[in-house]
Amino acid sequence: MTPTRDNILKALESVAHPDGGTLVSRDLIRALVVEEGMVRFVIEAEDPAAARALEAARKEAEATVAALEGVTRVSVALTAHGPAPKAPPRPAPSGEPPALKIGRHPTSQQGKQDLPGIKRIIAIGSGKGGVGKSTVSSNLAVALAREGWKVGLLDADIYGPSQPRMMGVSKRPASPDGKLIIPLEAHGVIMISIGLMMKEDEAVIWRGPMLMGALQQLLTQVQWGELDALLIDMPPGTGDIQLTLCSKFNVTGALVVSTPQDVALLDARKALRAFQTLKTPVLGLIENMSTFICPKCGHEEHVFGEGGVRKEATRLELPFLGELPLAVDVRLAGDGGVPVAATDSPLAAPYRRMARRLIESCS
Numbered sequence: 254m255t256p257t258r259d260n261i262l263k264a265l266e267s268v269a270h271p272d273g274g275t276l277v278s279r280d281l282i283r284a285l286v287v288e289e290g291m292v293r294f295v296i297e298a299e300d301p302a303a304a305r306a307l308e309a310a311r312k313e314a315e316a317t318v319a320a321l322e323g324v325t326r327v328s329v330a331l332t333a334h335g336p337a338p339k340a341p342p343r344p345a346p347s348g349e350p351p352a353l354k355i356g357r358h359p360t361s362q363q364g365k366q367d368l369p370g371i372k373r374i375i376a377i378g379s380g381k382g383g384v385g386k387s388t389v390s391s392n393l394a395v396a397l398a399r400e401g402w403k404v405g406l407l408d409a410d411i412y413g414p415s416q417p418r419m420m421g422v423s424k425r426p427a428s429p430d431g432k433l434i435i436p437l438e439a440h441g442v443i444m445i446s447i448g449l450m451m452k453e454d455e456a457v458i459w460r461g462p463m464l465m466g467a468l469q470q471l472l473t474q475v476q477w478g479e480l481d482a483l484l485i486d487m488p489p490g491t492g493d494i495q496l497t498l499c500s501k502f503n504v505t506g507a508l509v510v511s512t513p514q515d516v517a518l519l520d521a522r523k524a525l526r527a528f529q530t531l532k533t534p535v536l537g538l539i540e541n542m543s544t545f546i547c548p549k550c551g552h553e554e555h556v557f558g559e560g561g562v563r564k565e566a567t568r569l570e571l572p573f574l575g576e577l578p579l580a581v582d583v584r585l586a587g588d589g590g591v592p593v594a595a596t597d598s599p600l601a602a603p604y605r606r607m608a609r610r611l612i613e614s615c616s
């Protein structure tokens with residue numbers, strides 16, 4: 254059997270850290286590479302002293318992996334990423350926001366972190382890309398704000414941050430002291446996007462630890478103020494952002510968006526399972542692109558199938574928050590920077606209903 258990344262990490266869950274927990278639970282395994290039978294990885298300690306204390310754990314990790322079926326060679330290195338106390342960060346010049354510390358590992362936390370002043374953190378995820386997760390996030394944020402909630406929206410979709418376009422903002426957020434980031438406001442929603450924090454031509458290949466550091470900064474360094482809910486537009490699929498968010502922060506719950514199409518539902522199940530594994534309650538399933546009503550003749554077509562997400566919610570005994578139609582005006586509104594939920598269009602109604610259902614279920 255060829256060893257996989259997953260079964261190596263599983264095996265490493267048994268290797269204890271001298272200060273409690275394991276190498277895996279403390280998130281110290283980096284750069285795990287599996288090439289046929291050859292396995293290489295790094296155990297990254299806080300500082301050189303901690304690295305020395307981990308030598309026995311390194312040997313145990315090596316032996317544990319070497320004992321796995323299919324492993325022919327193992328190489329485990331110990332590194333320390335904080336060789337000397339760092340100088341305090343220089344404030345960014347002239348009110349510029351601090352650069353996201355790409356490459357920085359998240360500051361370790363004991364237990365899950367609350368965000369002061371924020372009553373609820375709600376992750377909006379999907380299994381598959383392109384099912385409308387960002388469209389739903391912006392419209393739901395606006396609809397909740399119209400219902401009287403103070404709402405924040407964090408666009409954490411590093412693969413394609415679309416909230417600046419959908420919410421109609423493009424300004425780089427300011428930071429008078431170079432540390433706290435002042436969020437922007439659009440359509441009654443306080444927002445920040447990972448896209449607004451990066452220079453336009455900055456091509457970044459994000460690795461897990463980089464993402465985690467950047468996400469942690471956006472959650473903790475943005476001056477969110479008092480919020481009834483902070484909605485987080487997650488990248489599609491399951492990955493490091495989901496893992497960091499749900500394991501390091503007290504996430505109230507997750508909403509999962511899917512189209513009724515079978516393939517999208519299959520992926521949505523994976524996202525649901527991942528949230529459940531991370532012990533994050535699923536607050537509801539949302540069906541996007543449920544039905545298409547021809548604006549010319551009024552004919553209704555179930556382009557991606559009918560009622561699939563509702564059925565799935567019933568099957569899994571999870572709340573179903575509603576169906577959202579596929580409509581050209583929803584796309585045009587999003588492309589134009591004014592979510593349809595912020596307008597008087599009849600298409601705002603399903604988002605309003607969804608917002609009311611969510612508020613009800615939270616009270």
Ligand SMILES: Nc1ncnc2c1ncn2[C@@H]1O[C@H](COP(=O)(O)OP(=O)(O)OP(=O)(O)O)[C@@H](O)[C@H]1O
Pocket residue numbers: 379381382383384385386387388389410413415488489541542577578579580581583584585587588
């Ligand atoms: N209900 C809808 N009616 C019409 N167009 C829609 C609807 N929902 C989403 N779209 C359009 O589909 C495209 C993809 O939507 P969106 O970016 O919200 O999806 P996503 O799941 O966030 O995608 P990604 O995987 O890129 O993050 C966008 O052009 C959006 O305007």
